[in-house]
Amino acid sequence: MKGKLEVETHTLKHEESFAIFDAYGNIDVERNFEEGIYYQGTRFLSCHKFYLFDQLPILLSSAVKEDNSLFTVDLTNPKIIRNEEVIIPEGTVHILRNKFLYQNCCYEKIWIKNYFFDPVKIEISFYFNSDFADVFEVRGMKRRQRGKIFPLKTIKNGIKFVYRGLDNILRTTDIIFDPLPQQIISNKAVYLFNLGGKEKVVLNLYIRCLIENEDSELISYNKALYYITKKFREWENKSCKIYTSNELFNRWLRRSFADIVMLTTTTPYGPYPYAGIPWFNTVFGRDGIITALECLWINPSLAKGTLSFLAHYQAKKINREQDAEPGKIVHEIRKGEMAATKEIPYALYYGSVDATPLFVILASKYFERTGDIEFIKNIWKNIQMAITWIDKYGDIDKDGLVEYVPSEKGLINKGWKDSEDSVFYEDGKLAKPPIALVEVQGYVYKAKREASKLAKVLGKEKLAVKWAKEAERLRELIEEKFWDDEINCFVLALDGDKRPCRVRSSNAGHLLFTKAISMSKARILASLFFEKHFFSGWGIRTISSFEKRYNPLSYHNGSVWPHDNAIIAFGLCLYGFKQEALRILNALFEASIFFKLHRLPELFCGLERRVNEGPTYYPVACYPQAWSTGAVFLILQGCLGLTIEGNEIRFKHPLLPDFIEEMWIKNFEIKRGKVDLYLKNYGNDVGINIINKEGEVKVLVEK
Structure with missing residues (x-):
């Protein structure tokens, strides 16, 4: 894997498509294997190189616009020598490349202008290729066999790459030129221009990704760009706008908002925030719910779309391959070839233990924010099914706690820390399932409390009383079973024998978010999380540095996750520990200054903060990631003590x-x-x- 500082990349996304380019606007998987243009889980373009006289131009600058609509690259020519004579001095020709995604197409417009006083002959060449790799292949999974890539086709206005996958679906990539190049030789296109002094030429390039039997209209560059910017304006018009006197903080706010808009995908059930780029550009139940909760006060329509989508895909029957049980909320939906052929189990996969109680929490908070009782009535059956799943299937051994066992083909661990090594005992050995995670019990407590409130609003008094009592009993169990005096913290989990995993972890902080613990225990956590072994200076680590498996360079065992910190910060505010929450806000804000575009990644390394240095990148973190993007809004809400009920803002x-x-x-x-x-x-x-x-x-x- 390559470090983030080794190869600078720029990201675009629209609906089901995303693209990762290098700073030149090229795609070069030999330098960075993540690059490419992707559509519905498949990389449709794996090579896109632009040359001037078969040389790489000189990079002047490149950037993605603040609203994420457009990627611009400014280039110029190196010194062009022929027969030992300089025929074009360096810096004579300016090249501007503008790129954006709309639906399943990458649009590119290129302006080439000669600033020399004499005419110049210019040769421009493009190289293309497509490997049609599934995103899981790009992540590193090896396949026993692949489908068939057909010979490259030359079509009326360009070239076409064709692939028939093992799922028997035809996928094609059309490269369309306007105007046509002078030469097309296999995967190379060549333009030859004679440009007078101060003369310019404009090229248009369309890279269209097509899946068999898909109807796709190619619209003009200007019209497509209009639709892209229109989407952003519409989201702005229906969302809170937040400005401050601190311009650096404003940049974090603006990029966060723009990333939420970019990651949000239109579905038949409403808008849904896809989890992150490049690995998670799809529906994740847990991620979508948490992102919607983070953004609920600034735009509740995201929560409604998320709830509608998840209600539709809520499991109706038992399916062991999918890890599905009636009432369970979906974990992940994949659309690529490997999902279709069941090489991976994630086409429709229900392997998370926490998405179901979180769904109920979001439903109640959406009602609290909007008063939309008709929508709650529409999904009331789904809420009841979710609570039934908690009691019937979530509580495996009927001890009042919710546990999980590993999936046969899917995930071993099913909380938000779903790495294979993320649940362990104090000696570092992996825990024996079934696993009862501490934060999941908090989510279930909160879900039953919130479901009780909704039941009361709907006039279902007996159900309201029942769920409230069950919540209170669970609250007692959490303090009784999970608190450990010796480590002065709630343990990470209980194993299949109810043996505690005596590990200090950020998971315990989620109990603050759900208000599932006493003030005395909350006060202890509020102090513990800011001790040096937990607080890196950039945020709270996922586990304490005292623990056996602590590794600040790992995915879940010592790194810093912005969404995790936001949840803890919000919980601290609920208990009145706002100065501590402000420390988290301050740390993440200062971290955002060091990250490109003021964009917080999915996670970063948990190394101790060093003077005059920024946080250390985690090399394969998603960037952007939805719940990291929403973190700033949730922490602000907590620090302001902001709630909305009916027509009252408090x-x-x-x-x-x-x-x-x-x-x-x-x-x-x-x-x-x-x-x-x-x-x-x-x-x-x-x-x-x-x-x-x-x-x-x-x-x-x-x-």
Whole structure:
């Protein structure tokens, strides 16, 4: 695997497509195997190289626009020598490459301008190839056999790559040129231009990914770009806009919002935030729910779309291959060739233990945010099925706790830390299943509390009382079974013999988020997480550095995950530990300054913070990742003590970090109105003023 600093890449995404380019706008898998243009789980283009006189141009700059709509690359020519004579001086020709994705097509427009006072002859060449690799192959999985790649075809306006997979589906990549090149030789296209002084030429290139029997209309560059920017504007218009007096923080906010919009994919059931690029550009139940919770206060439509989608795909029957049981919420849906041929079990896979209670939590919080009782009535059956799954299938040994066993073909561990080595005893040995994770019990406690509230609203009093009692009993069990005086923390998990995994982990912090523990235990956690063995200076590590399997370079055993920190920070705020939450916000904000585009990755290494240095990249982290992108919004909500009920916006003991003097929250829509707010930081207090109001809105501030 290559480090992030070794090869700079730029990412685009639209709906089911995403692309990773190098800084030149090329695709070169020999330098970085992740690069390519992908569609529905398959890489449709694995080589796209642009040359000037068979030389790589000189890179001037490259960047993705702030709204993620467009990738621009500025290039110029090296010194061109023929017969020992300089025929084109260096820096004479300017080349601008603009790229974006729309639906299943990559659009590229190239401007070439001669700034020399004499005419020049220019030769431009492109090289293309497609390996039609499944994304799991790109990740490193070896296949026993592959489908058939057909000989390259020359078509009327370009070239075509064709592949028939082992799933018997034909996949094709069309390279369409406008105007046509002077030569097409196999996978190479050559343009020859005579450009006078200050003269320019424009080329259009369309790379279309097609799956058999798919209807796809190729629209113009300008129209497609209009639709891309229109989507962003529409999301802006229906979301809260947050501005502050700190421009660096604003950049983090703007990139986070733009990434949420980019990762959100249109489905028949509404918008759904795909998990991350490149490995998880698809539906993940847990990731979608947590992202929707993070963004709920700024745009509740994401939660509605997520709930609608997951309700539709909720398991209806037992299917051991899929790890499905009635009422269970889907973990992952894959569309590539390897999923279709069952080389991987993830075409429709239910192997997570926590998505189901989280689904119930999101449903209740969506209702609290919007008052949309009709939608809750529509998914009430799904909520009941989810609770039934918790009791009937989740609690394997009927001891009141929810456990999981490894899947035959899928995941061994089924919490959010799903690495094979992420659940272990204090001696480092892997835990014996069934596994009862500590945070999952918190999620179930919260799910039953929230389901009880919804049942009461719907007039189902007996059910409301029943679920509330069950929640309280589970709360007692969590403190009784999971607390360990010796490590001064809740243990990571209980194994199949109810032996505790006596490991200090960030999982325990999720109990704060669910308010499943007493104030006295919360106070201990609020102190523990900021001790040097837990807090790296950039955030809370997934496990303490005291633990046997601690490795700050690992995926789950010592790294820092922004979404994990956001959940803990929000929970700290619920218990009143806002200064501690502000420490997390400050750490992640400072980390964002060091990451390209102010974009927090899926995770980064848990190495101790060093003076005048940034955080250490984790080399194969998704970038962007939805729940990392949403982290800033959840932490802000917690620090402001922000809740919405009906037409009331409430702030409980609001605090802002020292680096934010002022904040504006605009277009804050609630049930029957909207409001613009101005917030002023006074250190240990925040003043909140209404600067514009429409409809019936009340703003209450509790000091």
